[in-house]
Amino acid sequence: MGERREDTEREGEGGRMSLLEHLQELRVRLRNAAVVFLIATIVSAFWAWDFFELLARPVMAALEALGQPRLVVKTTPGEGFWVQVKLALVLGIATALPLVFWELWKFVAPGLYRREKKLALAFTSATVACFATGAAFGYTLLSRTTHLFLLGAGVQAPVPGESGITVMNMLTMDAMVNFQITMLLGTGVAFELPVVLGILGWLGLINARSMWRFNRYALVLAVVAGAVLTPGADVYTQVMLAGPLFILYNLSIGLVWLIQRRHVATETDSPLLLLLALWPVARRRTATVRLFA
Numbered sequence: 001m002g003e004r005r006e007d008t009e010r011e012g013e014g015g016r017m018s019l020l021e022h023l024q025e026l027r028v029r030l031r032n033a034a035v036v037f038l039i040a041t042i043v044s045a046f047w048a049w050d051f052f053e054l055l056a057r058p059v060m061a062a063l064e065a066l067g068q069p070r071l072v073v074k075t076t077p078g079e080g081f082w083v084q085v086k087l088a089l090v091l092g093i094a095t096a097l098p099l100v101f102w103e104l105w106k107f108v109a110p111g112l113y114r115r116e117k118k119l120a121l122a123f124t125s126a127t128v129a130c131f132a133t134g135a136a137f138g139y140t141l142l143s144r145t146t147h148l149f150l151l152g153a154g155v156q157a158p159v160p161g162e163s164g165i166t167v168m169n170m171l172t173m174d175a176m177v178n179f180q181i182t183m184l185l186g187t188g189v190a191f192e193l194p195v196v197l198g199i200l201g202w203l204g205l206i207n208a209r210s211m212w213r214f215n216r217y218a219l220v221l222a223v224v225a226g227a228v229l230t231p232g233a234d235v236y237t238q239v240m241l242a243g244p245l246f247i248l249y250n251l252s253i254g255l256v257w258l259i260q261r262r263h264v265a266t267e268t269d270s271p272l273l274l275l276l277a278l279w280p281v282a283r284r285r286t287a288t289v290r291l292f293a
Contacts, residue, residue: 134191
């Protein structure tokens with residue numbers, strides 16, 4: 001009984017704050033987050049070229065495997081500058097994001113119960129881990145094989161002693177950076193599937209049995225999601241992403257099943273169903289208050 005009461009008490013509760021005090025606190029947190037992002041972006045500008053070389057590494061490996069020169073061109077005088085600005089912004093966001101989350105957490109945490117804090121931390125940790133895993137998958141496995149397929153399609157080298165047309169790849173800095181960043185973001189977002197399905201399972205909107213019955217259609221939706229989340233219109237990249245998505249969906253079935261077991265498999269454990277059950281009671285109490293007012 002004491003543990004339950006302790007679970008429902010807010011930690012660090014120093015009295016209620018007025019609306020203006022909440023807005024003032026929010027302004028301070030947003031200002032701190034903006035300063036952190038600005039500093040991180042300025043510092044990241046010194047490593048923008050290193051980040052460019054990191055993104056270009058799978059592309060250069062694909063060009064070398066195809067026997068083509070490791071060449072990237074720029075078609076406008078300012079293209080190199082704006083590419084470095086873009087990379088500095090991306091690095092700044094990635095670097096500042098943990099501190100920005102920390103500022104937002106300090107604003108939200110005083111109003112949460114202990115159990116809600118644990119759930120929020122678990123959700124945030126799972127989100128970051130799944131996104132990082134997806135981005136790593138896109139960079140290490142998907143990027144090089146995709147460029148091998150795309151850069152090798154339609155490339156023709158002349159045969160010695162015979163006349164023919166030479167088709168070579170000529171990549172621009174901006175196009176290559178956009179393709180790589182889009183791919184990493186797409187795979188990162190795609191790997192958030194277990195987090196999304198886990199939340200829906202915790203809310204009681206889905207269950208493991210219905211997900212298993214939907215398994216036959218999940219493969220089709222995985223292909224569609226691969227087409228939406230990957231850059232370009234090639235089928236190869238879509239299929240390369242659809243496979244892991246389908247595997248993640250089946251792993252999510254086990255995750256939802258574990259969440260159901262955690263809730264002791266009772267309908268009242270669902271927060272959504274609990275709210276629906278309490279709704280008529282709340283309406284009756286509201287009507288009683290209005291009657292005696």
